[in-house]
Amino acid sequence: MNRRELLKMITVATGTALVGGNSLFAFSASDECDRGFSAEDIQRLDELAETILPRTDTPGAKDAEVGAFMSVFVSACYTPEERGLFQQGLAQLDARSRAAHDRDFLSLDDAQRRDLVVELDREARAQVEASGEPHYFTLMKQLTLFGFFTSEVGATEVLRYEAVPGRYDGCMPYEEGEPAWAT
Amino acid sequence: MANNHYDAIVVGSGISGGWAAKELTEKGLKVLLLERGRNIEHVKDYHNADKEAWDYPHRDHATQEMQEKFPVLKRDYALNESTLGLWADEQAHPYVEEKRFDWFRGYHVGGRSLMWGRQSYRLSPTDFEANQREGIAVDWPIRYEDLAPWYDYVERFAGIAGTREGLDILPDGQFLPPIELNCVEKDVARRIERAFDGQRRLIHSRVANITQPKPEQNRVDCQYRNKCWLGCPYGAYFSTQSATLPAAMKTGNLTLRPFSIVSQVLYDKDRKRARGVEVIDAENHQTYEYTADVVFLNASAFNSTWILMNSATDVWEGGLGSSSGELGHNVMDHHFRCGASGDVEGYLDKYYFGRRPAGFYIPRFRNVGDERRDYVRGFGYQGAASRLGWDREIAELNIGAELKQALSQPGGWTIGMTGFGEMLPYHENRIALDHGVRDKWGLPVLAISVELKQNERDMRTDMVQDAVDLLEAAGVRNVKGEEEDYAPGMGIHEMGTARMGRDPATSVLNGYNQVWDAPNVFVTDGACMTSSSCVNPSLTYMALTARAVDHAVEELKRGDLS
Numbered sequence: 001m002n003r004r005e006l007l008k009m010i011t012v013a014t015g016t017a018l019v020g021g022n023s024l025f026a027f028s029a030s031d032e033c034d035r036g037f038s039a040e041d042i043q044r045l046d047e048l049a050e051t052i053l054p055r056t057d058t059p060g061a062k063d064a065e066v067g068a069f070m071s072v073f074v075s076a077c078y079t080p081e082e083r084g085l086f087q088q089g090l091a092q093l094d095a096r097s098r099a100a101h102d103r104d105f106l107s108l109d110d111a112q113r114r115d116l117v118v119e120l121d122r123e124a125r126a127q128v129e130a131s132g133e134p135h136y137f138t139l140m141k142q143l144t145l146f147g148f149f150t151s152e153v154g155a156t157e158v159l160r161y162e163a164v165p166g167r168y169d170g171c172m173p174y175e176e177g178e179p180a181w182a183t
Numbered sequence: 184m185a186n187n188h189y190d191a192i193v194v195g196s197g198i199s200g201g202w203a204a205k206e207l208t209e210k211g212l213k214v215l216l217l218e219r220g221r222n223i224e225h226v227k228d229y230h231n232a233d234k235e236a237w238d239y240p241h242r243d244h245a246t247q248e249m250q251e252k253f254p255v256l257k258r259d260y261a262l263n264e265s266t267l268g269l270w271a272d273e274q275a276h277p278y279v280e281e282k283r284f285d286w287f288r289g290y291h292v293g294g295r296s297l298m299w300g301r302q303s304y305r306l307s308p309t310d311f312e313a314n315q316r317e318g319i320a321v322d323w324p325i326r327y328e329d330l331a332p333w334y335d336y337v338e339r340f341a342g343i344a345g346t347r348e349g350l351d352i353l354p355d356g357q358f359l360p361p362i363e364l365n366c367v368e369k370d371v372a373r374r375i376e377r378a379f380d381g382q383r384r385l386i387h388s389r390v391a392n393i394t395q396p397k398p399e400q401n402r403v404d405c406q407y408r409n410k411c412w413l414g415c416p417y418g419a420y421f422s423t424q425s426a427t428l429p430a431a432m433k434t435g436n437l438t439l440r441p442f443s444i445v446s447q448v449l450y451d452k453d454r455k456r457a458r459g460v461e462v463i464d465a466e467n468h469q470t471y472e473y474t475a476d477v478v479f480l481n482a483s484a485f486n487s488t489w490i491l492m493n494s495a496t497d498v499w500e501g502g503l504g505s506s507s508g509e510l511g512h513n514v515m516d517h518h519f520r521c522g523a524s525g526d527v528e529g530y531l532d533k534y535y536f537g538r539r540p541a542g543f544y545i546p547r548f549r550n551v552g553d554e555r556r557d558y559v560r561g562f563g564y565q566g567a568a569s570r571l572g573w574d575r576e577i578a579e580l581n582i583g584a585e586l587k588q589a590l591s592q593p594g595g596w597t598i599g600m601t602g603f604g605e606m607l608p609y610h611e612n613r614i615a616l617d618h619g620v621r622d623k624w625g626l627p628v629l630a631i632s633v634e635l636k637q638n639e640r641d642m643r644t645d646m647v648q649d650a651v652d653l654l655e656a657a658g659v660r661n662v663k664g665e666e667e668d669y670a671p672g673m674g675i676h677e678m679g680t681a682r683m684g685r686d687p688a689t690s691v692l693n694g695y696n697q698v699w700d701a702p703n704v705f706v707t708d709g710a711c712m713t714s715s716s717c718v719n720p721s722l723t724y725m726a727l728t729a730r731a732v733d734h735a736v737e738e739l740k741r742g743d744l745s
Contacts, residue, residue: 052583072240076241076246118581145573146574149572159591163235165407168363170364170369170535171365171535172533179592180572180573181593
């Protein structure tokens with residue numbers, strides 16, 4: 001990344017800049033109590049991430065251990081307010097699952113889980129559009145995409161990666177379907 | 184102390200200090216190169232040079248803990264896991280922001296030559312004449328012709344990739360083959376040239392990355408990894424470590440002393456000469472004296488001036504060079520983060536291979552020739568075109584296999600650019616010693632008060648609008664002009680504070696970078712700049728340094744400096 005190349009806003013496919021690191025988001029006050037992440041939380045995040053980026057003929061989010069990455073990133077890079085929103089969201093995954101199907105998020109079948117996540121995605125987009133404030137699902141989706149495509153699995157097996165290109169070609173032929181460069 | 188005398192002392196090992204050490208040692212002088220920070224050995228100490236995002240626990244993002252430790256650095260891109268340790272520790276090295284000033288410092292051997300942006304342009308004849316013509320500040324004591332042969336000299340050694348364009352506003356140099364524009368940039372270049380009748384041009388950026396090997400320097404040509412700021416194991420970009428330090432070492436005349444904080448130039452008031460420097464060892468806090476016939480201050484614009492302010496205070500209360508009333512004044516940076524971006528249609532059957540450490544450059548076109556805007560001077564743009572990646576928004580897809588499939592492929596082309604504008608030298612934009620605040624070694628720190636004024640603000644309006652016009656004229660779609668938050672210092676091009684001039688009453692340095700009040704003290708880093716131009720300044724520091732060393736050695740031979 002060359003800081004001066006582009007006036008580029010990392011939207012991470014969610015309509016807002018990546019939260020964490022140096023983001024300057026104004027959050028309305030939320031639960032600041034940091035509960036940390038349990039093994040089950042990471043499982044929940046893995047299943048959520050896998051629903052967003054499933055394994056196909058190429059690896060998916062679980063192959064890239066996106067759940068564990070999210071827990072590390074949120075613990076270290078988020079502000080307490082951001083962390084609070086994220087963890088509230090984790091609790092909400094179960095609450096929403098129970099309300100709809102009378103079972104917790106991890107016990108949903110694939111179709112139920114997909115329906116819920118599609119619904120959350122719709123809600124999150126609507127909220128970002130209306131208020132500019134990220135929904136907890138915005139954070140989860142961002143970190144799923146970020147965690148996946150910057151992982152070794154995502155970058156080298158789903159995208160293309162060349163450690164030492166050795167030359168530059170500014171006009172290489174491209175055929176639709178070929179993967180993008182990871183970096 | 185066994186032998187504390189050298190022919191020459193160089194303070195600071197960044198871009199200009201490295202050059203001073205190389206030139207002085209190659210001319211046969213025994214040189215002591217002092218560096219306030221730790222050593223970083225070429226290749227061996229580039230610990231992150233082969234890492235990728237997945238090798239960092241937070242994928243190269245700043246943690247909350249890092250943000251707390253680096254409250255200044257976190258204001259921009261520079262705070263991340265891969266370059267952590269290359270930026271000065273803000274707790275050990277505080278400064279006072281009377282007005283917000285983002286001071287990004289590199290306190291180690293090589294200084295910011297390791298992390299620099301490598302864009303390398305010559306100042307133009309116009310740049311050297313503008314102050315006099317417009318009655319601003321003071322006249323440069325030199326003209327383009329004085330520096331041109333030295334630009335030639337440093338370009339040949341450093342290795343600058345670029346193209347000869349025959350432009351008065353951006354003189355050509357001694358270039359290696361350019362780093363190619365991609366096909367979209369080439370097309371946009373053609374369209375801009377047509378739309379503006381050749382008066383505005385999009386050209387290859389000129390960068391200190393070698394496109395042909397330099398075996399005599401043990402440097403391999405660029406491998407297109409675009410990881411320069413982590414240190415390059417190929418030595419493909421110019422840095423102290425890759426280029427000037429090994430050359431100086433090879434002479435057998437160089438002594439490098441890291442962890443050496445120079446607290447003052449020792450001034451002999453009878454001879455009106457410096458006799459050496461006082462050093463505080465950063466590790467053991469002991470004080471040492473080193474003597475020399477000539478002293479080069481290359482500690483970076485603000486720190487070279489800090490040393491002067493802390494020197495000879497028994498003669499001049501404001502320090503060595505303060506008799507002019509200008510020491511510490513006329514701070515400049517390049518103001519930037521104004522530009523535009525948009526989408527380019529088509530070219531979906533084209534992509535690129537390799538990661539360039541470069542892009543395109545649009546040389547200054549405002550206030551050139553007879554044009555008179557409501558501000559003076561001008562700006563240039565740096566930018567690039569590329570295809571969108573996985574972080575793009577795809578409105579019609581939400582989650583699942585289709586989303587993954589779509590994001591795994593490149594998106595459409597975008598192009599963006601940001602202007603870098605000239606900032607005028609204002610006397611009231613200044614740094615000063617604050618004796619009430621001390622660093623880890625008990626030394627007074629700098630208080631900084633710098634702001635943009637009307638000329639820069641007016642220019643910024645053009646910097647956004649002209650970027651929009653250029654892209655729209657080239658047929659780019661959805662063009663969005665943007666002015667982002669800029670604070671002085673963010674350009675990391677601190678200049679001024681010990682300017683060159685023709686008169687000791689109004690300038691700190693003469694036409695060969697010698698302190699008027701102590702001609703065996705030379706300042707050849709950004710401090711010496713009389714005006715800032717709009718082009719990246721490092722190449723000019725290199726040329727000024729080589730020229731000043733040549734002069735110093737001539738004067739030493741004649742006995743003029745003793």
